[in-house]
Amino acid sequence: MEEKRNIWKDYQKEIADDHYYYVRSCIRQSFFPASEEFFLKVLKDELGKDIFDDPNHTTCTGIGYHADVVPFETIMTVVARHFALMKESGYKNIIISCVTSFGIYTEIIETWKHFPEVLEKIRENLYKATKREFDIPLNMTHSSDIIYKFRNEIAEKANYKLINQLTGRPLNVVEHIGCHYSKMFPKYGVGGAEFPLVLAGMIKAWGGDVIDYPERRHCCGFGFRQYLVQANRGYSAANSKKKFESMEPYKPDLVLCNCPGCTMFMDKWQYTISELEGKTYGENNQGVPVLTYEELAGLVLGYNPWDLGLQFHQIQSEPLLRKMGIDFSPEDKYKTRSGIQMPMPECPANINF
Amino acid sequence: MTDFGFTINKPRVIDYDNTDKRVLKYLLAHEPSFNSCIFCGSCTATCSAGNFTDFNIRKLKIFIRRGLTEEIASEAEKCMLCGKCFLVCPRGVNNRNIILKVREALTKIESHEL
């Protein structure tokens, strides 16, 4: 897909080189905690960067905001507090782990540009509530932007490639960017909104092929209130289903996601769809593995897939590991950190493990 | 099957590649003035049935174009055949005959003649 971009080929998003303040994601830390830990590890250990993991920041309240239980003014003030914490820790570059947060931070900064009186109000709010003052970050990136920026360095250190060892051909990778990454403000994303490069660039650099299928840009179906309330979940599952049906003819080996929510939904909805409609996607009814970019970077660099947490996805990734020629230990899969055997999870009825 | 408390929503999108164009074909063969419709809505504005019910003859004609047989069947029965729509049509579309032909086509579909 790299060759498909036209308009954005001359545009490069500015991504700071070092000294970052890191803000975590509600969904990524809860569903893919190893991804956040691995991201920090890679930046520090593999790339030698300075990144600050501040215990004092909180949720941005984005899920609540897009589900309309948190007012705009409130979320702006919470985000302003994160900017204040960043300033107090001596940082100017912020890395955001969540795509929803990333979208909100960009929306807020754009709003402040258009409505300076709102910015003033938020400064007052924050001071009133916390006595803190803030600066707008000099450089704001999503954590995938950082992996994108260092994709070639990662490729140089890689132990494995996105190449099917049995056929010698590149793996077919579906990339899913997450709506809030660049649909609202294309210039804040790498490669704009239509043919974004952030994941495609990683896939290319690590040897895979990017699949462009008709519903590539479609939402995973989270829909905030549409997922959060049980009665509405048929909407969420329907959107993921639409995507899986559209990508099916291309025989994807894996789905790579930008947004933690999308990663979780596209993984879990395969199970739900298999239960509700008896349809299982992927080869041999095994499902299509759905990975975060941190997990994929970890695999490529040769980290233990079970330390990355792949066993705690609903769709299992052994077929993918075998294709990549990764030497993994099946015995280690369900062991504690200290090596004690844990029980086995239950197998879904319609997905082959 | 696990009960999740919901079922997966069905799409509302008009999937043109997979709709049923039998009524459309029949109509174009039997009432060619249908081709001249520009969906301006004059017919709907004057429609006797549409004044008292949710019948919308302009929409019906689009359903025919798109091949939405279910929608066609439920709409076509609402017309009272007064013919005012033909009088007001700026393109001379014989709307009244369209209804008759659509009903004919639907009957034929039911009896597998189409």
Added chain:
Amino acid sequence: MGKLYDLLLQDVRFKEGLNACMNCGVCTAICPAAEFYKYDPREIIDTVQTKDEAKIEALMRSETIWYCGQCMSCKTRCPRGNTPAMVVMALRSVSQKLGYFTDSEKGRQQFAIKRTVGENILKYGYCVPTYAVTPEMHPEQGPIWSYINENIEEVMERLGANLRKPGPGSMREIHQSNLDELDRIFEVSGGHNLYNDIERFSEKKADEMGMEFKKEGTDNEYFRHVYTFNSGNHSRE
């Protein structure tokens, strides 16, 4: 101008989101909600731009405004620079302020969201911590989610998380001083007001509907109702 339109105009998202619509349908064409609900963002914008108070009030009391999934795809495409999804947020916000939201099945669900995600924010400092997304309320998360929740200590340790402990790391405990700051932010910025509006109007509605309502938690009839009830009148016509 009318009262409701004025209220909408106070919302910067409304000012940003509504220019002049020419009814081209580009938003609806790729809207996930338009595909799976009886929903048309183009019609919402068209209704709002008439400035007709009666129509706007009807919209605020309707199911319609609650169908949007906030993906913002409409913003990417609109040839007139409108953002229907932001106009929807402004409509929802006024609908909650005035209590109109309890008139619709989908609107009443705001109560369930407030009692779950809304409370998580102030209690844990995060919207959806693992232990608050219970397998009972989330069977669609599959057997793996039950497994993770049953073995949460071991799983989180293996994955390098700092589960409910002080200091940095994923799943860490947020220090009370930070939760207090969050609480004060909610106080000064209208967050608590919205929570209170949702509670107050929901309690009134529960009473009208003759349902049990409790001041806290999810173990009450009204919560269970709004969380699970689906009349089935929302998708295909």
Added chain:
Amino acid sequence: MNKKVVVIGGGITGMEASVQLSALGYSVTILEKESQLGGHLKDWTVLFPNLRKGTEIVSFLEHGLELQEVNVIFNSKINEIKKINKHYEIIVEGRKTLVADAILVATGFDLFDAHRKEEFGYGIYENVITSYDLEKIFAKEGEIRTPSGIKPKRIGFIHCVGSRDEKVNNHYCSNVCCVTGVKQAMELKTLIPDAEIFNFYMDMRMFDTHFEELYLESQKKYGINFIRGRLSEANETIDKRIVIKVEDTLTSRPLKMTVDMMVLLVGMEPSKGTKEIANLLNLKMRESGFLKPEDDHTMSNVSNMPGVFFAGTCSGPMSIKYTFTDARAAVTKINCFLKEYELQNRILVN
């Protein structure tokens, strides 16, 4: 000695105005940046609304130029234009400096670059073409084939590409795309009688003589389909067909349709040349970049610089018919100016 007029641009406007100015006795020079005359017209095979050949118009214009022996300088690049007293000096790269008593800017339009609507897939998906590309396909002998090499069974025309679109900063209507869509659909249907052809539009702006009749004919005689909905995005299927996604606005439902070939009806933009000349001469432009007249109604060919006039599509989108009319109108205005008629000082009371 004859007064001198320099005409910048040798498209329809420049050619026709030159013929007329020359007939009035002025000494006319056309500066053309390319190596031939005719501008965009030479690329269009058949014209609306009467389906005559484009070459007929070109030869009509060329004949005029021959009769009037108008001087044409090809491959000319203007480096500078100086105003000296009442006349202008035009410095053309590698040539003798030209002196002009009046200048007619006729720098025309550029076609909208469809690559800029990335979501439509032009230059990315091979079966997405522009109306301009389709003309080139028409110009070729033999059966119509899609770029993938198949005989198309279903074709979609997309209106308003690059027009009426804030996203590409073009807020205006390009005037000619609606009728071009109708014309090209009819041509295609003639060549492939069993093809299904769809026009996706917002408004059918059939404003000019015989346009509406052509629209009616396309429906009645050719069975062309019209769907009111603007393209949101297009995608490629695994077999290289194109999925069109619009709202069927008259039923309020999203609609998707797979076509073998999608034709983008690209609009007009102020040409690069127009912008260059406007900079050299300090001409006022509209927000759209088209040249701005001194008054929209009464001085539509008159620029803010004395002795500089403009005509044709450098001032806004227009069809061939209006281009001719506009060229001739500008000639009248230039004549008034050079003859120093009192008329040119008519007062407009605000």
